[in-house]
Amino acid sequence: MNYIIGIDLGGTYIKAGAVSKEGELLYEASSIPSMSDVNPNAVVGQIEKAVNEVKSKYKGDNLLGVGIGSPGLVDLDGGTVKYPPNFANWTVFRLGEETAKKIGGRVEVENDANAAAVGEFRFGAGKGLKNFIMITLGTGVGGGFIIDGQVFRGETGGAGELGHISINYDGPHCKCGNRGCVEAYVGQKYLSHRVFEQLKTHPDSLINKLIDGDESKLEPKVISQAADKGDKFALQVWKETGMYIGVAVAAAFNLFDTANLVVGGGVSKAGRALFDSIEETIRERVLPPLRPRIRVAPAKLENSAGIIGAAALIAE
């Protein structure tokens, strides 16, 4: 049997799994620390461990290659990863080449947001679409652009930074240095903090009971719990969040002349209230010729998106 190993390289953990050529997750290894606090070689050592664990389960089978989704800017030449945030002693490192030296065979590296988009393109909500934009709503707001059937990478592989479209030039400060970035409105911590502040003027909201005054408990799923029970304030939060996202996406649609959106990441689990607001906002704000083409779909690969997206780099 042919299989691919997908590696989801995170700042804290490495997730690894075996994936079929058709994008099914066959096996998921236990997460191991990425050792991002040491240096790039330590990280390669951990990737090797993860690969070996998966390989040990597929001894008689044919490994087609290893795909790695990595934070940071990725240059396809040598699978070079530049300045991954939260990785110590790592400026510019040929991660693909160095990993291939250890484990042999084909190794492909891509930025994690781009890999997620490739996963959806090959196996998920973007299947059959030549052009779409994937937005990932988590701690940050990531973007991966598939244009004409390929990742749109830009000059250095850094394209698609949807989270840093400013939707308000005078808005809240974003850690990137800009103001009013959509990430500074809907990135998970920003979102939780804003909602926590707004709760003061919404004492009747169910969210108050669910978090009992503790901001750290104010996760998106708590807002969704309240919204599912019809809590007006919680529904309003998702409506507002969808509006912020829709404004940024409409700008990207106008620039790229595409109208397909795939929404992934934890916050995207908020459900209908959020999705309806995103779609409605785009419809109101995008240029008229694009309106009939608007499609907003939830990502399909959700829990294993990192592993399957990385594996999709090899399936190409």
Place this chain on the structure above:
Amino acid sequence: MNYIIGIDLGGTYIKAGAVSKEGELLYEASSIPSMSDVNPNAVVGQIEKAVNEVKSKYKGDNLLGVGIGSPGLVDLDGGTVKYPPNFANWTVFRLGEETAKKIGGRVEVENDANAAAVGEFRFGAGKGLKNFIMITLGTGVGGGFIIDGQVFRGETGGAGELGHISINYDGPHCKCGNRGCVEAYVGQKYLSHRVFEQLKTHPDSLINKLIDGDESKLEPKVISQAADKGDKFALQVWKETGMYIGVAVAAAFNLFDTANLVVGGGVSKAGRALFDSIEETIRERVLPPLRPRIRVAPAKLENSAGIIGAAALIAE
């Protein structure tokens, strides 16, 4: 001698000229009405007239082809122009094909903003750059994106609508239906109106004297006249205008991973005060990896940009 005819098709006039393969304007015909109030065939008739006027000056010479820069969405297949604003009885029309039937030879059609970008790419401020964004500051705010040495057209040829990036989700209404579009801040009429309103609280500004209470006299060149004489309010207007532009451009830079900007159009003649503010804003707001690569340059083809840009479609 080889030459190209460039046609700048406007809603009111057609401008036409002979251009060398090196992008020099050899001869400019007198403007003739575009007859956009009649129908597409009338427009083709006018284009034919303009072409014949130019041809009559170059009887012994070799016409390489005719390039047309047109408003509206352009599909390269048949040089099809869709829904050009302010053209009557024109939905979808194969302008290139129909023009070629009348005049013979090679005819290429491209959207006017894209043609301007191609002109700068071949012969102007974008020469030698593989990637740049051209912004055109006039009545509207247009965009043309050169990515990897080619016009970035998107799914239907409508890509690059830089003017309709919302820089404030709660901002002024734009005629496109969105709110806070950069065009709704810096498009010429919006700009003039905003400045006229602000003059009420700036009675000392020289602009008051120059327009004598008449809003229709408040053109960008008047603001520049005042700014050139050190008028603080006028300088502040350009600083603010540059900030609005810079916010939108920074978003586009983050999405496309390029950091080259070419600025054309009437408003761009405002000079240093405007350019400095655009560049400073981009520098403050774009993602850190892009900052060292920022280049902001004025367009070079200015007055004949429409004709030379159209001719550049043939020079390619």
